[in-house]
Amino acid sequence: MRRTPKLGGLPGRVRRSALVRSETSSSNSCLERPAERSVANKRFLRDMAGIDFNALRNTITMEEVLNQLGFQPVSRTGDQLHGPCLVHGSSSPDSKTFSVNVRMGRYYCHKCQSKGNHLELWAAVHKLAIYDAAVDLCRDLGRDVPWITRW
Numbered sequence: 001m002r003r004t005p006k007l008g009g010l011p012g013r014v015r016r017s018a019l020v021r022s023e024t025s026s027s028n029s030c031l032e033r034p035a036e037r038s039v040a041n042k043r044f045l046r047d048m049a050g051i052d053f054n055a056l057r058n059t060i061t062m063e064e065v066l067n068q069l070g071f072q073p074v075s076r077t078g079d080q081l082h083g084p085c086l087v088h089g090s091s092s093p094d095s096k097t098f099s100v101n102v103r104m105g106r107y108y109c110h111k112c113q114s115k116g117n118h119l120e121l122w123a124a125v126h127k128l129a130i131y132d133a134a135v136d137l138c139r140d141l142g143r144d145v146p147w148i149t150r151w
């Protein structure tokens with residue numbers, strides 16, 4: 001028996017193009033002087049503050065990420081969804097190469113072999129490092145980034 005995929009009725013959102021990212025090229029000129037380098041390093045550390053990835057993974061679900069990416073499942077068996085791959089971009093909307101378990105929060109593509117959790121999925125689709133993907137995903141969902149405040 002085949003049930004209507006739960007995610008199928010939700011509107012697929014047009015994926016936002018990658019955010020414009022500021023490059024860290026402006027501070028290179030002042031690295032000669034030790035004092036300024038120290039300040040620059042401190043500023044760098046604060047900019048690279050830690051992200052509580054556990055909190056992020058626990059507050060954002062795989063379903064949210066799939067919805068945000070406009071995933072349209074072709075079939076659903078229990079917690080297992082199948083559909084076109086978001087990572088390599090299946091040519092056919094009927095493709096079932098992409099498999100995701102929404103309860104476990106894991107995905108796997110039988111064609112391009114991309115796999116992981118929902119944060120790794122966001123990173124793979126947008127070709128971002130995990131850190132950048134976490135910030136990007138939170139912004140896209142309108143959530144606060146769960147920073148670890150140590151400074």
Ligand SMILES: [Zn+2]
Pocket residue numbers: 085086087088089098109110111112113114
């Ligand atoms: Zn794939």
